Amino acid sequence: MTENAGAMISSLIEAMPEPVLVIGESARLVAANAPARALFAKLRLDAPLVSSIRAVDLQDAIARVLAGGPAEDISWLTLAPVERVFQAHVAAFDAGDARFVAATLHDATEARRVERMRVDFVANASHELRTPLASLLGFVETLLGPARDDAAARAKFLEIMLQQARRMARLVDDLLSLSRIEQTLHVQPRAAVDLADVARQVCDALSPLARDNRVALMIDVEKTVVRGDRDELLRVSENLIENAIKYGAPEPGQPERKVWVSVAPRDGVGALAVRDEGPGIAPQNIPRLTERFFRVDVGQSRAKGGTGLGLALVKHILARHRGRLLIQSTLGAGATFTATAPLHE
Structure with a gap:
């Protein structure tokens, strides 16, 4: 390849937004544009491509196309240092008397992750709705049949049916809330909201639940005005404080426990911290707590009326507010769950 041809190829691929590799005879890497160099930090020009990228499927496709085969679309998976999925369009072109192959690459890791999440989400949502729905159908059939004239059974079954219907209503409400938040995730709310006032309001509303669970709410808040949406920050506070009350409650026969709720400005953000005296969370489970439908204890969560979406909602709301959720x-x-949002100017 002449120097002019090499310069022309390099200039051409530098204008392309996708990562592009150009491979010449003996499968040697001739050129790589800036996106390709950013994607693969160890690229070595004028060396066999295999010394820079260890992907058997890519090497085989390049060899076939260099040998005169048609263009190919391939994908391959890498496991180190992290799992990633790549796609490539491999096609040949001629420059002078030499034959080259251009491999246009695409990092499909995020798209694959989103697709897997979507499939899991649909499966989980269907499962969560199917269980209470099957329960409702069973009790309805019983009330229409053997228990038609049994007043005691009718009262018991209707109470269970009401609980199951409420569970489905909470699940649908959380699903709709998640959908609404995702649609506006790119729009940061900018109203002035006093996070301390939000926390006080939620604590007042949840005080009967705390009393029933033998939990004392310890409130220490100072005026902290953040940029945000009041209703969404109420949802965040309600989820965190209600979880602390339910999962931090003492077992029968144990003394009363406390939940501490604090609000204060901190390093340019307003911070709402909720601390409980519950059993704690295993380290391996902490990163997964904000996944949709993830539960540390499935039976306990359902028994306490959880939908498995509360912390996912919290994470999405805080992401829209350009804030964070820290779990210790x-x-x-x-x-301790700490939610932050930027302070209002």
Whole structure:
């Protein structure tokens, strides 16, 4: 390849937005544009491509196309240092008397992750709705049949049916809320909201639940005005404080426990921290707590009326607010959930 041809190929692929590799005879890497160099930090020009990218499917496709075969579309998976999925369009072109192959690459990791998440989400949502729906259908059939004239059974079954219907209503409400938040995720709310006032309002509303669970709410808040949407920040506070009350409650026969709720400005953000005296969370479970439908204890969560979407909602709301959720916990020593949002100018 002449120097002019090499310069022309390099100039051409530098104008392309996708990562592009140009491979010449003996499968040697001739050129790579800036996106390709950013994607693969160890690219070595004028060296066999295999020394820079270890992908058997890519090497085989390049060899076939260099040998005169048609253009190919391939994909391959890498597992180190993290799992990633790549796609490539491999096609030949001639420059002077030499034959080259251009491999246009695409990192499909995020698209694959989103697709997998969508499939899991549909499966989980269907499962979560199917269980209470099957329960409702069973009780309806019983009430229309054997228990038609049994007043005691009718009262018991209707109470269970009401609980199951409420569970489905909460699930649908959370699903709709997630959908609405995702649609506006790119729009940061900018109204002035006093996070301390939000926390006080939620604590007042949840005080009967705390009393029923033998939990004392310890409130320490100071005026902290953040940029945000009041209704969504109420949802965040309600989820975090209600979870602390339910999962930090003492077992029968144990003394009353406390939940601490604090609000204060901190390093340019307003921070709402909720700490409980519950059983704590194992370290391996903490990163997964904000996944949709993930539960540390499925039976306990359902028994307490959880939908498995509360912390996913919290994460999405805080992402829209350009804030964060920090989770700290030690097994046997409770947990602290801290939500932040930028302070209002």
